[in-house]
Amino acid sequence: xxxxxxxxxxxxxxxxxxxxxxxxxxxxxxxxxxxxxxxxxxxxxxx
Amino acid sequence: xxxxxxxxxxxxxxxxxxxxxxxxxxxxxxxxxxxxxxxxxxxxxxxxxxxxxxxxxxxxxxxxxxxxxxxxxxxxxxxxxxxxxxxxxxxxxxxxxxxxxxxxxxxxxxxxxxxxxxxxxxxxxxxxxxxxxxxxxxxxxxxxxxxxxxxxxxxxxxxxxxxxxxxxxxxxxxxxxxxxxxxxxxxxxxxxxxxxxxxxxxxxxxxxxxxxxxxxxxxxxxxxxxxxxxxxxxxxxxxxxxxxxxxxxxxxxxxxxxxxxxxxxxxxxxxxxxxxxxxxxxxxxxxxxxxxxxxxxxxxxxxxxxxxxxxxxxxxxxxxxxxxxxxxxxxxxxxxxxxxxxxxxxxxxxxxxxxxxxxxxxxxxxxxxxxxxxxxxxxxxxxxxxxxxxxxxxxxxxxxxxxxxxxxxxxxxxxxxxxxxxxxxxxxxxxxxxxxxxxxxxxxxxxxxxxxxxxxxxxxxxxxxxxxxxxxxxxxxxxxxxxxxxxxxxxxxxxxxxxxxxxxxxxxxxxxxxxxxxxxxxxxxxxxxxxxxxxxxxxxxxxxxxxxxxxxxxxxxxxxxxxxxxxxxxxxxxxxxxxxxxxxxxxxxxxxxxxxxxxxxxxxxxxxxxxxxxxxxxxxxxxxxxxxx
Numbered sequence: 310x311x312x313x314x315x316x317x318x319x320x321x322x323x324x325x326x327x328x329x330x331x332x333x334x335x336x337x338x339x340x341x342x343x344x345x346x347x348x349x350x351x352x353x354x355x356x
Numbered sequence: 357x358x359x360x361x362x363x364x365x366x367x368x369x370x371x372x373x374x375x376x377x378x379x380x381x382x383x384x385x386x387x388x389x390x391x392x393x394x395x396x397x398x399x400x401x402x403x404x405x406x407x408x409x410x411x412x413x414x415x416x417x418x419x420x421x422x423x424x425x426x427x428x429x430x431x432x433x434x435x436x437x438x439x440x441x442x443x444x445x446x447x448x449x450x451x452x453x454x455x456x457x458x459x460x461x462x463x464x465x466x467x468x469x470x471x472x473x474x475x476x477x478x479x480x481x482x483x484x485x486x487x488x489x490x491x492x493x494x495x496x497x498x499x500x501x502x503x504x505x506x507x508x509x510x511x512x513x514x515x516x517x518x519x520x521x522x523x524x525x526x527x528x529x530x531x532x533x534x535x536x537x538x539x540x541x542x543x544x545x546x547x548x549x550x551x552x553x554x555x556x557x558x559x560x561x562x563x564x565x566x567x568x569x570x571x572x573x574x575x576x577x578x579x580x581x582x583x584x585x586x587x588x589x590x591x592x593x594x595x596x597x598x599x600x601x602x603x604x605x606x607x608x609x610x611x612x613x614x615x616x617x618x619x620x621x622x623x624x625x626x627x628x629x630x631x632x633x634x635x636x637x638x639x640x641x642x643x644x645x646x647x648x649x650x651x652x653x654x655x656x657x658x659x660x661x662x663x664x665x666x667x668x669x670x671x672x673x674x675x676x677x678x679x680x681x682x683x684x685x686x687x688x689x690x691x692x693x694x695x696x697x698x699x700x701x702x703x704x705x706x707x708x709x710x711x712x713x714x715x716x717x718x719x720x721x722x723x724x725x726x727x728x729x730x731x732x733x734x735x736x737x738x739x740x741x742x743x744x745x746x747x748x749x750x751x752x753x754x755x756x757x758x759x760x761x762x763x764x765x766x767x768x769x770x771x772x773x774x775x776x777x778x779x780x781x782x783x784x785x786x787x788x789x790x791x792x793x794x795x796x797x798x799x800x801x802x803x804x805x806x807x808x809x810x811x812x813x814x815x816x817x818x819x820x821x822x823x824x825x826x827x828x829x830x831x832x833x834x835x836x837x838x839x840x841x842x843x844x845x846x847x848x849x850x851x852x853x854x855x856x857x858x859x860x861x862x863x864x865x866x867x868x869x870x871x872x873x874x875x876x877x878x879x880x881x882x883x884x885x886x887x888x889x890x891x892x893x894x895x896x897x898x899x900x901x902x903x904x905x906x907x908x909x910x911x912x913x914x915x916x917x918x919x920x921x922x923x924x925x926x927x928x929x930x931x932x933x934x935x936x937x938x939x940x941x942x943x944x945x946x947x948x949x950x951x952x953x954x955x956x957x958x959x960x961x962x963x964x965x966x967x968x969x970x971x972x973x974x975x976x977x978x979x980x981x982x983x984x985x
Contacts, residue, residue, distance in 0.1 A: 338935070346594070352606060354602060
């Protein structure tokens with residue numbers, strides 16, 4: 310499972326495959342997600 | 357041997373050309389590229405040389421590793437005294453020119469004088485020819501390259517060219533090659549224009565003769581695999597350097613409306629993923645496995661059909677967030693225009709954004725702007741200002757002299773709103789939450805600049821023990837902190853002096869990942885390519901020597917500690933929005949000055965930023981050699 314790093318608290322957290330949204334489990338910041346490759350998530354912007 | 361390439365000294369006033377080998381001694385002191393260019397800039401220019409006069413020398417330098425098949429080894433360094441700042445003029449360009457120059461038998465060109473009519477240089481297998489370029493004068497940067505290939509009946513010729521901005525002596529005119537690559541900063545295109553030099557074309561078939569070719573090829577494969585396995589490179593391969601926007605705009609680290617905001621609200625259309633609407637594929641520079649540039653097409657709208665390459669994150673900010681334009685199409689059109697005219701995207705965007713804030717505040721009015729309403733988000737005003745700058749038309753003539761010239765003309769408190777250091781505009785990043793970035797732009801030898809030191813990994817929240825291992829001393833994890841950040845900047849300055857001197861891409865170092873190539877890998881590549889054994893400590897000394905020579909040049913031109921500072925707004929105006937780590941942040945002047953003291957000490961400079969005699973002796977700069985053999 311791919312991970313992203315929260316831009317608010319810098320916590321790394323997993324993102325479900327093909328997910329378009331994700332929430333940092335530590336600080337609860339919500340993000341929109343994109344996928345440069347099928348196995349690598351990246352933060353697109355704030356949700 | 358591969359390092360055994362020549363320097364061509366070309367006097368455009370007399371037409372005389374002489375050649376000299378670069379000695380191994382000079383290689384061990386300066387490597388090549390930026391390093392050797394900086395040495396020559398310091399030793400061959402007289403103090404207070406007029407940047408637009410015959411005596412200024414334009415240096416073109418391929419990196420020592422130019423031509424190896426990894427790390428984007430096509431980088432070329434172009435230097436002179438800057439007509440924009442009066443300080444070190446230096447800009448680095450990717451593409452394919454530098455390897456071709458090496459294949460033609462040369463590593464460096466030193467061009468002085470002024471031709472009595474437009475000319476271009478043709479450099480081919482050990483020969484340098486000065487050719488008439490009257491028919492190219494007035495042509496844009498794309499057409500100029502096409503015509504040279506046609507005239508020489510050789511589609512494989514690679515050229516460095518200027519556009520109309522360089523011809524018109526716009527002080528931040530750039531030098532370009534291919535559709536996308538630019539030596540953007542410090543006005544090297546203006547220096548070419550001042551010499552009536554329209555282009556430098558190279559073509560060659562002289563082998564490079566690497567010291568250990570088989571081992572080098574194998575190691576280059578390892579380097580490419582290492583780079584392409586990083587998360588950064590994978591994302592960059594897909595969407596280019598624009599991926600930085602995802603982080604900076606989300607966090608609140610991006611200048612918006614010049615310096616009024618630090619995030620573009622409703623800026624979703626500028627997200628890098630949207631380049632997919634226009635992209636027809638990607639391509640790369642010489643020796644690069646990442647391929648970060650998009651080839652894009654605009655098929656609809658008033659500017660269609662339009663083909664361009666890029667855009668970089670720089671253009672996204674320059675013609676997006678900075679001027680409050682929120683459409684990807686605006687970026688693509690403006691990027692194409694600055695490339696066509698040959699003018700620096702960052703300086704152009706920075707000046708237009710500044711002018712828009714002055715217009716908003718009533719410091720500029722319609723009469724002063726030729727009736728052009730410089731309002732936020734007006735892309736047509738942006739396009740028109742780009743044209744007016746390139747042609748020095750009306751108000752464009754004011755901005756074409758850069759911040760210093762424009763401030764002198766406009767006055768009326770306009771200086772406070774100018775986001776520039778040493779006369780050069782800053783990238784559209786907002787460094788108020790990141791003291792390391794702030795120190796880096798303040799101390800850069802060529803003016804506000806992210807490419808001399810930017811320690812991007814400061815944003816990764818890496819553990820302190822890992823940071824200590826990388827930087828060789830204590831560095832705080834928190835990017836808001838000032839602790840240890842002087843060390844971070846100093847170390848990065850030395851590393852990037854090396855990448856610019858071996859001719860590899862900065863994105864393929866610690867910028868992309870902590871385990872990406874650094875000293876050890878560079879040392880091995882140099883050994884396999886040239887046979888020279890240089891340890892990490894020796895490479896750091898070379899980086900220190902190059903940076904200190906640049907410092908000496910600037911000191912000689914009258915720059916001092918007072919110039920290693922930030923625009924006042926960084927100290928006075930806190931960031932208004934963003935995530936908590938980026939919101940309500942400004943630079944603490946006392947802590948900044950402490951960082952600056954520490955930074956000078958790390959370089960071996962005194963509290964005024966002057967290198968001590970002990971440092972000069974250590975770097976063999978106390979008796980600066982006056983020749984190159």
